[in-house]
Amino acid sequence: MSAVIEARDVTFSFGQTPALRGASVAVNAGEILAIMGPSGSGKSTLLHCLAGILVPDSGEIVFDGARVDSMAETERSSLRRDRFGFVFQFGQLVPELTAVENVALPLLLSGVRRTQALRRAHAWFERLGLGGMEQRRSGELSGGQAQRVALARGLVAEPQVLFADEPTGALDSLTGEQVMDLLVSAAQEQGTTVILVTHEPRIAAYADREVMVRDGRVNAPDRIAS
Numbered sequence: 439m440s441a442v443i444e445a446r447d448v449t450f451s452f453g454q455t456p457a458l459r460g461a462s463v464a465v466n467a468g469e470i471l472a473i474m475g476p477s478g479s480g481k482s483t484l485l486h487c488l489a490g491i492l493v494p495d496s497g498e499i500v501f502d503g504a505r506v507d508s509m510a511e512t513e514r515s516s517l518r519r520d521r522f523g524f525v526f527q528f529g530q531l532v533p534e535l536t537a538v539e540n541v542a543l544p545l546l547l548s549g550v551r552r553t554q555a556l557r558r559a560h561a562w563f564e565r566l567g568l569g570g571m572e573q574r575r576s577g578e579l580s581g582g583q584a585q586r587v588a589l590a591r592g593l594v595a596e597p598q599v600l601f602a603d604e605p606t607g608a609l610d611s612l613t614g615e616q617v618m619d620l621l622v623s624a625a626q627e628q629g630t631t632v633i634l635v636t637h638e639p640r641i642a643a644y645a646d647r648e649v650m651v652r653d654g655r656v657n658a659p660d661r662i663a664s
């Protein structure tokens with residue numbers, strides 16, 4: 439199987455603080471990869487480099503055969519908009535918009551007509567057990583409901599890669615597992631590759647494979663020194 443997205447020997451520092459010190463990871467098309475590791479080890483920084491949000495100081499990010507690290511910001515921004523989806527820990531729904539408008543947002547930003555974007559967004563509500571919640575604003579949703587709306591927004595444009603940074607981190611364990619069930623089945627159905635950052639083994643267990651980040655480097659779990 440060939441990698442759809444890959445980090446090769448990536449370094450990144452925040453000022454004087456090194457966050458990645460030669461991180462390499464390759465993710466296959468359709469794979470669900472969990473990135474685990476202790477707090478501060480560099481998991482989110484690695485995700486942000488893979489997603490073209492941060493540009494590595496050195497090393498390469500390759501997506502679908504193209505070097506993301508050498509792209510101009512406008513090109514990386516189109517890539518994020520058109521090929522990638524995102525789910526973060528606190529949903530980050532736009533509070534002024536209804537739930538269905540939030541889900542439609544990535545489609546509207548990609549130039550899909552409003553009626554069609556809303557129709558495609560609507561289809562996600564029944565699917566994620568959110569029927570009847572379409573017109574609510576984020577303040578009128580529970581944490582688990584808001585996170586399912588965020589998940590629908592991350593997947594609605596059928597991205598090639600979904601980046602999920604602690605998507606269940608703010609939820610209780612039962613609600614978190616329900617969100618993971620939905621994430622995995624929806625991603626598998628549309629063949630979306632998922633890169634999931636989590637520090638919870640219970641959540642990582644939903645992935646096809648786990649890697650560990652320690653001190654800014656990536657190890658397969660079986661190669662980690664105790």
Ligand SMILES: Nc1ncnc2c1ncn2[C@@H]1O[C@H](COP(=O)(O)OP(=O)(O)OP(=O)(O)O)[C@@H](O)[C@H]1O
Pocket residue numbers: 452455456457475476477478479480481482483484637
């Ligand atoms: N915006 C920032 N400014 C300065 N330093 C940062 C910033 N973001 C992260 N860091 C530092 O970079 C290193 C890696 O952080 P990162 O957030 O990638 O780790 P993480 O494994 O995702 O942690 P956590 O599990 O706590 O979210 C840490 O030392 C952190 O303090």
